[in-house]
Every structure is written in C-alpha cells, then in structure tokens.
Amino acid sequence: MDGGCFCGQVRYRLLEKPMFVNCCHCSDCQCQTGGAFAINAIIETANVEILDGTPVPQAMPTSSGRPHIVWRCETCQTALWSDYGAREVMIFVRVQTLDKRHTIKPDAHIFIRSKVPWVTIPDDQPAFEIFYDLPTQWSAESLARREALNLVR
Structure with a gap:
C-alpha cells in the first residue's frame, strides 16, 4: 500500500x-494533528520503503516526557510517521x-479518557481509557513480528 505527503514530494510504500x-x-495527538484523534498503523521500519523524497525528523514535546520523533515532508510539513521511544x-x-x-480500520481506540464528546466509537471496536495489554489485543502473528524486533518492554 502506497502513501505520501500532501505536496507529493515524499512517497512511500508499506x-x-x-x-x-x-x-x-x-x-x-489532538493538538499535533489539529483534529480529534490520530490513526496510527504500527509497522516495522524495514517494511516501509521510501519511493521518493527524504522525510526529515522533528523532535516533539510530549505530556509524558518520553521521546517522540515525527518524520515529515520538508516542504509541506505533512507528518508521515512517528518513532516513539527512539525505537528505530x-x-x-x-x-x-x-x-x-x-x-x-482501527483495531482499537486508546486514550478515550480525553476523547472529544462528539466522537462516537463503533460498538465493534475495542476502546481503552488509556492503553491496552498487547497480548489480549494483538494477533499472534503481529505479536511474533513485534517479538522479532527485540524491543525492550
């Protein structure tokens, strides 16, 4: 699946x-997107191929104080993806x-404690006040892919 920034300078493929x-x-996420939420597809960096352009990193402040690097198009500043916790x-x-x-379609809604009141979450989608327990929500295949990355929990 392909994607890219608003101006078309950066193109990528999952x-x-x-x-x-x-x-x-x-x-x-509300403040950074200027919207009610952000929808994030979690994927291995090795499974994202840059087709055109070069995204640039921008360190963002977070309310938790944890690292958050947003990769953007240098021209139009579209946020393409994030790296949370400096896990390359x-x-x-x-x-x-x-x-x-x-x-x-989202697999889950997180941080609904700060959801704007006019957003309705479909009944068939899991929703969590803060976050979820990965083993109870992620598929076995996805957990195995994540485990292969050797991330520190």
Whole structure:
C-alpha cells in the first residue's frame, strides 16, 4: 500500500500489512494533528520503503516526557510517521497519509479518557481509557513480528 505527503514530494510504500492500528484520542495527538484523534498503523521500519523524497525528523514535546520523533515532508510539513521511544525498528505510520486510507480500520481506540464528546466509537471496536495489554489485543502473528524486533518492554 502506497502513501505520501500532501505536496507529493515524499512517497512511500508499506511492504507488509500493519501489525496493529491504533486510533489515539490523547491530547497530544489532538493538538499535533489539529483534529480529534490520530490513526496510527504500527509497522516495522524495514517494511516501509521510501519511493521518493527524504522525510526529515522533528523532535516533539510530549505530556509524558518520553521521546517522540515525527518524520515529515520538508516542504509541506505533512507528518508521515512517528518513532516513539527512539525505537528505530518500529514506526507509527499516519494512516491518513495512505492513498487507500479508507481501507484501514482501527483495531482499537486508546486514550478515550480525553476523547472529544462528539466522537462516537463503533460498538465493534475495542476502546481503552488509556492503553491496552498487547497480548489480549494483538494477533499472534503481529505479536511474533513485534517479538522479532527485540524491543525492550
């Protein structure tokens, strides 16, 4: 699945399906996107191929104080993906930058404690006040892919 920035300078391709898709309603995502939430497709960095352009990193402040690097198009400043916690092996691709974004549905809604009141979460989608326990939400295949990255928990 291909995606890119608003101006078209940066284009990328997902080589595999995402491991998991979060719809994040935290106040940081609301402020950074200028919207009610951010939809993030979690995928291995090695499974994202840059086709054109060179995204540039931008360190962002967070309410938690943890690292958050947003990769943007240098020209139009579209946020393409994030690296949380300086884990260079896994990124969170902004689903809204995918060409076929309408085909991606969130697997879970997180930080609904700060959800704006006019957003309604479908009954068939798990929702969590803060976050979820990965083994109870992620598929066995996705957990195995994440485990292969040797991330420190």
